[in-house]
Amino acid sequence: MDFSAVVRVALRALGRNKMRTVLTMLGIIIGVGAVICTVAIGEGASNQIQESLRNLGDNIVFVSAGSVSHGGVHWGNSATKTLLLSDAIAIQQQVPLIIRVSPGVGASAQVVYGNQNWYTRLRGAGPAYFDIRRWPVQEGSVFTQHDVDSAADVCLIGLTVVQNLFGDENPLGKTIRVQSIPFRIIGVLASKGQSPFGQDEDDTLIVPFSTVQKKIAGISWINFIMCSASSQETIKPAQNQIAALLRERHHLRPDEEDDFMVSSPSDLAETQAQSGRIMTLLLASIASVSLLVGGIGIMNIMLVSVTERTKEIGVRMAVGATESDVQMQFLSEALVLSLLGGSVGVLGGVGGSLAVSSMLNWPTQVPPEAIGIAVLFSAGVGIFFGYYPARKAARLDPIEALRYE
C-alpha cells in the first residue's frame, strides 16, 4: 500500500464525517494555537527587555558614590565625596575587562534660551559617555577630551529640551544659559526614548564633567563612573574587579562597608527576563495541557471510529489488507487529524499573536522554531494517541469483523 493511497484513504475517511473531524481537531487547534500565542508574547516581552537593555548602553557597569552612614544616619547615594576622577582613571588603567570609562557628575538646572526656560537634568560626562550609552548625535558632534581639559562651555542637547526651548528653530550653534553661564550647543542628541525606569532620556543636557564640577556645582569629586565592559560575559567579573580596586584605593578595612556601589542594568534586565521566561513557561505548559486533552479527544474518536468501522476493517482484511495495512490506515488518520489540527493551530496562533500585537499593543514575536516544534509535537500526539486504536483495529479477527453488525 503506497503512501499516497494511505493518505488518500485517510482523507476520505475523515471527509466522510466532517463535523466530527473538525471538532476532534479543535482540541489540537486550540492547544497549538494557545502554545504559539503564549510563546510569541513571552518572546516579544523578552525581546523588549533585550532591546531596552541594548538601548541603555554597551555592557554598562555603573559605579556610583555609595551611601555612607555617619552616626547611624544613612545618607543617600552620591552623597559622599570619596569618588574621585582618579578612581575613574584607575579603573581605566587597571581593569582590563573595562574598555571605556566616563566620569560623571549630575545636577539639575534651569536652562534658558531667549524668553524660554526649561528645568532639566544636567549631566557632566566624559567623551566616552556617548559610546558607552550607545547614544549617537543627530546633528553636530560630541565634545572632546580637550573640551574636558579646558572645562569648555559646550553642551549637547536632548530632543525634549530642544522642543521646549527652540520649537522648530535649529538649536545647533545657539547659546543657552545655565545659571547665567552661556553654553554653546555643539550637538543635538538622537532620540533615545524612555529608559526602562520610565524616565524620558531625551530630557537632558550633557556637558563636560569638568565644567559642571568647576562652574556649576563647585565640587572636586564626581558622582558616578560609567563604564563599558568588553562583553556581556565580562560584566560580572569586571564589577568584582572594580569593587576590589576601589576598596583598596579608598583604604577600606575588611569590616567597613563600601562607600560606593557597583551595579549593572543587565542585573535588573536579567531578573526581568528570568521572571518573564518562567511566566512564559508556566503559561505554555498550561496551554500544552489542552494539547494533551486534544490528543485524548483524537484517541476517543479513533476508538469510536474503529468500532463503527469494524465491518469495513473486516472487508479490507478479506480483500487482502494485512494487519500492518490496517494499522497504518488508522494511524495515518490520527496523524492527519493531529497534523491538520496542528497546522491550523499554528495559523491561529500566529494570527492570535498578531491580533494581540495590534489590539493590546504588546510586542509579540513567533519564534520560527516554535512553529516547527508545535507541528512535530502535534504529529507526536497523533502517533501516541492513534497507536492504541490502530493496534486495536489491526488485531481484529477478519471473520469476527465481517460478522459484526
Added chain:
Amino acid sequence: MPEEVLQSQLDIEKSPPSAAVVIHVENIHKTYDLGEVQVHALRGVSLSIERGEFVAIMGASGSGKSTFMNLVGCLDRPTRGRYMLDGNDVSKLSKQELAGIRNHKIGFVFQGFNLLARTSAVENVELPLIYSGVPHQQRVERAREALKSVGLEGRDAHHPSQLSGGQQQRVAVARALVNHPAILLADEPTGNLDSRTSVEIMEVFQRLNEERNLTILLVTHEADIAAYAKRVVVFRDGKVRRDTPVEGRLDAAEEFKRLPTLENEDDEEENA
C-alpha cells in the same frame, strides 16, 4: 511435529493434486477451544474442486459449511489437515501471508454486499488493488473494466446508496474479480435479494463461470439457487454428507426471461 511432516509427505505421495485442481483439502479438522468445551466444527473434510467448477455448498446452520468457507477463503487456518490452493499449501501460512493469498487468489462476495458506504463504485472495486500495490491510474482502469464486466458501465461514480441491491451485489462481484482470483467465494450472495434480482446475480455467476472458466463456490440455503450450480456439496455435523452433480441445472438467463416483469425493482429492494 515429525509425525505431521511424515503425514504430509504421505499425503503428497498418495494424491498429488493435478494441475487442474484449484482447491484440494485433505482431512481437515477445525476445533474451537472454548475453554471447558471443544467444538469440533469440521471433523475431517476432504474435497477437490477443479478449475471451472461451480459448486454450491449447502447445509443447515452448525453443519460446518461456514467454517469450511472461512478456511477455503484463507480467513482462518485448519487445526489439522492440508489445504492446497492453486498448487500451494496454504494451511501453514502466517497471517500476513494469508492476507496476500486472499488478495491475489480469492474473491469474496458476501450476503450483505459489504461495500464501503459513501464511497463510489470504482473506489469500492479498486480496494483489493490498493493492497496489491497497483498504481492509482491502473487501479481505476481495472476497476472500470471489472464494473463493465458485471454490466455496470457508467455507474462508476455512484455510491452504494444510489444503487439497487442487485447493482450493489454486482459491484461486490466486480470487486471480487478485479484482481483476477483463482476462485470466487460467495457466501449467501442472494440472501438479501428478492427472487428476481437473485436470478439476475446467478446469471452473472453463470456467465463468468462459462466465459472465463471461473471457479465458483457458493454457499446457499436455498435449493433453487443451488440449482444454478454444477455440483452440490452438502455438509452435516462437520462432514461432507453428499457430493453430487446437479441434475436438471437451471439456466439463469432463461429463467430471467420467464420471470414476470411487472414488479418494479426499485420498490421492493432494500439496501443493506
